[in-house]
Amino acid sequence: xxxxxxxxxxxxxxxxxxxxxxxxxxxxxxxxxxxxxxxxxxxxxxxxxxxxxxxxxxxxxxxxxxxxxxxxxxxxxxxxxxxxxxxxxxxxxxxxxxxxxxxxxxxxxxxxxxxxxxxxxxxxxxxxxxxxxxxxxxxxxxxxxxxxxxxxxxxxxxxxxxxxxxxxxxxxxxxxxxxxxxxxxxxxxxxxxxxxxxxxxxxxxxxxxxxxxxxxxxxxxxxxxxxxxxxxxxxxxxxxxxxxxxxxxxxxxxxxxxxxxxxxxxxxxxxxxxxxxxxxxxxxxxxxxxxxxxxxxxxxxxxxxxxxxxxxxxxxxxxxxxxxxxxxxxxxxxxxxxxxxxxxxxxxxxxxxxxxxxx
Amino acid sequence: xxxxxxxxxxxxxxxxxxxxxxxxxxxxxxxxxxxxxxxxxxxxxxxxxxxxxxxxxxxxxxxxxxxxxxxxxxxxxxxxxxxxxxxxxxxxxxxxxxxxxxxxxxxxxxxxxxxxxxxxxxxxxxxxxxxxxxxxxxxxxxxxxxxxxxxxxxxxxxxxxxxxxxxxxxxxxxxxxxxxxxxxxxxxxxxxxxxxxxxxxxxxxxxxxxxxxxxxxxxxxxxxxxxxxxxxxxxxxxxxxxxxxxxxxxxxxxxxxxxxxxxxxxxxxxxxxxxxxxxxxxxxxxxxxxxxxxxxxxxxxxxxxxxxxxxxxxxxxxxxxxxxxxxxxxxxxxxxxxxxxxxxxxxxxxxxxxxxxxx
Numbered sequence: 001x002x003x004x005x006x007x008x009x010x011x012x013x014x015x016x017x018x019x020x021x022x023x024x025x026x027x028x029x030x031x032x033x034x035x036x037x038x039x040x041x042x043x044x045x046x047x048x049x050x051x052x053x054x055x056x057x058x059x060x061x062x063x064x065x066x067x068x069x070x071x072x073x074x075x076x077x078x079x080x081x082x083x084x085x086x087x088x089x090x091x092x093x094x095x096x097x098x099x100x101x102x103x104x105x106x107x108x109x110x111x112x113x114x115x116x117x118x119x120x121x122x123x124x125x126x127x128x129x130x131x132x133x134x135x136x137x138x139x140x141x142x143x144x145x146x147x148x149x150x151x152x153x154x155x156x157x158x159x160x161x162x163x164x165x166x167x168x169x170x171x172x173x174x175x176x177x178x179x180x181x182x183x184x185x186x187x188x189x190x191x192x193x194x195x196x197x198x199x200x201x202x203x204x205x206x207x208x209x210x211x212x213x214x215x216x217x218x219x220x221x222x223x224x225x226x227x228x229x230x231x232x233x234x235x236x237x238x239x240x241x242x243x244x245x246x247x248x249x250x251x252x253x254x255x256x257x258x259x260x261x262x263x264x265x266x267x268x269x270x271x272x273x274x275x276x277x278x279x280x281x282x283x284x285x286x287x288x289x290x291x292x293x294x295x296x297x298x299x300x301x302x303x304x305x306x307x308x309x310x311x312x313x314x315x316x317x318x319x320x321x322x323x324x325x326x327x328x329x330x331x332x333x334x335x336x337x338x339x340x341x342x343x344x345x346x347x348x349x350x351x352x353x354x355x356x357x358x359x
Numbered sequence: 360x361x362x363x364x365x366x367x368x369x370x371x372x373x374x375x376x377x378x379x380x381x382x383x384x385x386x387x388x389x390x391x392x393x394x395x396x397x398x399x400x401x402x403x404x405x406x407x408x409x410x411x412x413x414x415x416x417x418x419x420x421x422x423x424x425x426x427x428x429x430x431x432x433x434x435x436x437x438x439x440x441x442x443x444x445x446x447x448x449x450x451x452x453x454x455x456x457x458x459x460x461x462x463x464x465x466x467x468x469x470x471x472x473x474x475x476x477x478x479x480x481x482x483x484x485x486x487x488x489x490x491x492x493x494x495x496x497x498x499x500x501x502x503x504x505x506x507x508x509x510x511x512x513x514x515x516x517x518x519x520x521x522x523x524x525x526x527x528x529x530x531x532x533x534x535x536x537x538x539x540x541x542x543x544x545x546x547x548x549x550x551x552x553x554x555x556x557x558x559x560x561x562x563x564x565x566x567x568x569x570x571x572x573x574x575x576x577x578x579x580x581x582x583x584x585x586x587x588x589x590x591x592x593x594x595x596x597x598x599x600x601x602x603x604x605x606x607x608x609x610x611x612x613x614x615x616x617x618x619x620x621x622x623x624x625x626x627x628x629x630x631x632x633x634x635x636x637x638x639x640x641x642x643x644x645x646x647x648x649x650x651x652x653x654x655x656x657x658x659x660x661x662x663x664x665x666x667x668x669x670x671x672x673x674x675x676x677x678x679x680x681x682x683x684x685x686x687x688x689x690x691x692x693x694x695x696x697x698x699x700x701x702x703x704x705x706x707x708x709x710x711x712x713x714x715x716x717x718x
């Protein structure tokens with residue numbers, strides 16, 4: 001058996017262990033278990049900070065991803081973390097460990113692509129670190145954002161009765177990854193290219209996140225980085241509620257349906273378990289759902305989709321906590337098929353147990 | 360010739376290049392060229408942010424450094440960056456990419472040691488990222504600190520006439536590194552152990568930095584991470600001044616003198632060119648120097664040392680800028696031997712051109 005602590009106790013186990021080792025000098029739990037650290041700045045401003053460490057061979061394959069895609073995606077996934085708190089991204093720090101394989105042209109494409117996305121959202125490059133790496137390229141991105149206390153949305157705020165919604169169809173990124181792993185990129189048709197693009201250049205719901213932050217009817221918010229089975233589970237756990245997700249209600253794009261038919265994939269399986277869509281998932285007061293959905297549609301010319309409901313866990317027999325014990329108040333995700341609970345095996349992407357393909 | 364951009368154009372060349380690629384979305388230059396990014400928060404508070412990416416094989420050798428030393432040093436060098444701005448460190452984010460060689464016990468020692476140093480300075484762990492790395496361990500540390508606008512000290516603020524001072528003897532860390540590289544650790548005597556400890560556990564001048572931030576007589580401040588020949592050069596360049604450093608005035612510890620005699624090292628060479636002492640170097644109004652030195656000594660039971668002076672570059676023939684063109688307004692470091700300029704070859708540590716030993 002490997003000694004790797006990530007295999008032994010998992011990511012959340014390790015995070016808890018680190019908190020124990022740090023003892024009294026750890027910030028509050030909210031800060032560590034959510035998408036961002038939240039730091040109050042005076043009465044009317046909250047600072048949001050998120051950081052992601054991306055390592056070649058674990059999160060991306062140097063030969064498989066274009067520098068312009070990697071530059072875009074590295075920033076996009078961090079902007080998504082700010083969006084998932086209802087905040088506005090402001091500043092970025094980029095640290096990079098360079099191997100001999102990344103030449104100046106590679107870096108130019110990487111940074112210019114990142115710059116385009118940053119510019120689109122008025123995010124400024126504020127610093128970072130550049131150094132050499134012997135074997136594998138390393139990228140560390142830190143994004144700082146801001147919100148008012150009312151705008152900040154936590155994973156832990158879902159309330160019984162809430163509608164659970166997502167901001168886009170699910171599974172496209174998973175389909176794109178499958179095409180890349182199967183080396184089908186070169187013969188990809190129009191819709192398959194869309195899936196690959198979803199994987200390589202996930203759209204960060206930045207303006208949508210700010211908009212959702214301003215809706216008092218929205219209670220909890222998270223971005224789907226590891227897949228809905230994993231991430232909606234975090235919301236359920238942290239909020240101490242049951243979240244019922246109806247599989248038939250998961251939105252699936254025409255592109256994914258077409259590719260699934262062609263390649264014999266289970267589209268619902270991809271939509272419910274594949275990661276890296278970076279779509280926002282939220283919970284919302286049911287009385288406001290229809291009007292909010294309409295208003296969102298008018299604002300963004302794009303739909304939100306109801307995929308389930310939140311209910312009180314005291315009405316359910318199963319009160320067992322999960323492996324994320326210290327970060328949870330209990331709670332659970334339940335998939336439904338035509339209204340009936342199903343045992344749906346979780347395939348939520350866990351980057352500690354897989355090797356490649358995640359950025 | 361290697362394609363590595365760090366070899367082609369160097370660290371500062373690359374940083375400038377990245378700024379060009381980012382165009383108008385780069386924060387101000389001050390933010391990128393100093394020890395920390397400085398962000399105004401309202402009228403009376405400045406936020407300071409520093410981040411360091413440490414990669415096994417480039418910055419440390421896994422088999423050569425104890426986890427407790429690596430945990431300590433990773434944080435210490437970032438606390439030193441906050442101190443070098445005259446600020447107070449508040450929060451830390453730790454991201455770690457783990458190989459199979461780091462087991463739970465290794466991590467426990469790493470984080471507990473980091474915690475002790477954090478606790479000492481009331482710095483809180485606020486978040487980070489944990490992930491897997493295939494080949495080399497990766498550590499990214501981000502430290503956030505604060506200061507009032509008056510307390511923040513920049514590299515660019517040295518003034519002609521200023522006394523140049525350092526807060527401790529120089530070269531101990533370089534001596535310790537030499538002992539480690541020569542595999543002399545096991546037979547090291549008391550003083551040699553002190554040198555090795557200086558290298559593995561550099562003392563971050565946190566309280567001293569806060570104190571210096573409060574002295575209006577202190578104009579520029581920096582920490583000596585790459586060695587005085589390199590770092591005092593940054594102050595000269597950014598301030599557009601000449602800095603004269605008298606080699607005979609460089610403070611050298613008894614431990615380094617003893618080890619240099621024993622091993623045939625040139626102690627002055629180590630003190631003037633070796634990196635990683637993380638001693639603070641500042642410039643100070645000459646009329647306040649004696650009283651400040653006395654007050655510092657009474658406060659910290661430790662000495663400051665005058666090592667040189669700042670003069671106007673217009674009085675010097677040589678007005679050439681350095682390779683760090685875009686980050687400089689011109690200026691230069693000049694070593695003196697008994698008051699006479701000497702051509703002293705710069706050996707300031709450049710982690711892009713060397714392989715190992717730096718954390």
